Amino acid sequence: MALITVENLCLGYDGRAVVNGLSFQVEEGSYVCVVGENGSGKTTLMRTLLGLQQPLSGTITFDSSVASGEIGYLPQQSFIQREFPATVREIVLSGCIGKLGKRFFYSSREKQTAEDCMRRAEIEHLAERSYKELSRGQQQRVLMARALCAAGRVLVLDEPTAGLDPVFTEELYGLIEKLNKEGMTIIMVSHDLEAAMKYATHILHIGDTLFYGSRDEYLERSEGRFLLVQKESGACL
């Protein structure tokens, strides 16, 4: 069964629909890139998938094996305070917050998880450094390690490379690819079509036309053969 099943989803805010009639399924281990113009609803879709926002209509179903809070989330960097006084270790450990349950303090197991995630994101040498002293690329890796702490099997990334220089961008894509190869399902919003074509197994295009399918299908889409869903005008409300 698919890990995430989205059916006939209608997204928007203040009762205004941005995306209509969106349906797709994400299989375990796939690497989905969400592309589309600015304002087409990519971030809204992410926030809805994460449960931060209610859809106007439609359903999102997670496979029963994905417990709530097991989705790692890497927000757009502009949502995070860059000057926050905290060490890298403190921030990464906060990724385990969902595992606290009814307890008040982290156990040694969660502390170990944080160490492992720092290693996977290759930032263990920065553990004691202050977040605000780091470069943008390093900060992004810290947030990545935090997301890994929470992520059981799914990682949701919102514009992870925005504002990074080319070197850090490549490094970060490399890291995401490595995690995907280890079995992590990736859902990434991106402006970077080139990278999407290079790394993704599936493409979700939202905007005037909706498309979901494998990368190869998307490449043939210019001929219009795989247009799955056509946006219906204001069908939602």
Added chain:
Amino acid sequence: MLVKLGEYLQFPFVRYALLVGVLISLCSSLFGVTLVLKRFSFIGDGLSHVAFGAMAVATVMKLADQMLLILPVTALAAVFLLKRDQNGKIKGDAATAMISVGALAFGYLLMNRFPTSANIAGDVCSTLFGSTSILTLSKFDVFLSTALSVIVIVLFVLCYNRIFSVTFDTDFARTAGMNADRINLMIAVIIAVIIVLAMNLVGSLLISALIIFPALSAMCLSNSFFKVTVVSSCLAVISTLCGILASILWGTPVGSTIVAAEVIVFAVCRIAGGHVHI
């Protein structure tokens, strides 16, 4: 001078004042870190004016225990303001300013129209800038303030990890499966409790100083959230002790002397530690 201090410390009311003062400033500095980092510095100010308004109403109604009215009203305002900030049509800072000056105006209006004593100007002045009431606390006041402060401190320690999470990134905390709304509600109610308690100490105009100064000073000195919290509470305790003692020695108003001490501590930290980016 030390001899003189020693003499004063013989009096129980001086010791009570020191105990209550230290506990209250400790509470405000702990939650001040969160408020400053969440960009809610002004909420403390707004709420203190609401508390002033509520107190005016309580005075006019001649309530025996004013706390019973002031505390719930302030807590409601706190919940309202923190909620507004997330999804309000009126932006958070504007809502805070509106409620703040509105409550101040109505409070003074009430006190002026229905005076309960001959010296209204004196009454108002002492509510706004703190009075000698910290030195005239009854045993029950001391007990109540101490108990509430201890509860606040224990809650902070127990919820430290959750408070960190909602302060740094509320959305992430939500996606990770944490009940962020409950912690935000708790923070709002606790802020209200702290403000009502601190009204005795520094008066309602100066309360936000107790909340923001220790946090800002600590951020000049340390880079980790844990250290900022610890340093902030130490600085708050030191400045309050110095402030109360200085006010006793030189006969200055308690509230403004404490705040002056906080400002001096901030200046020292700023010079010693460099910039605070906030």
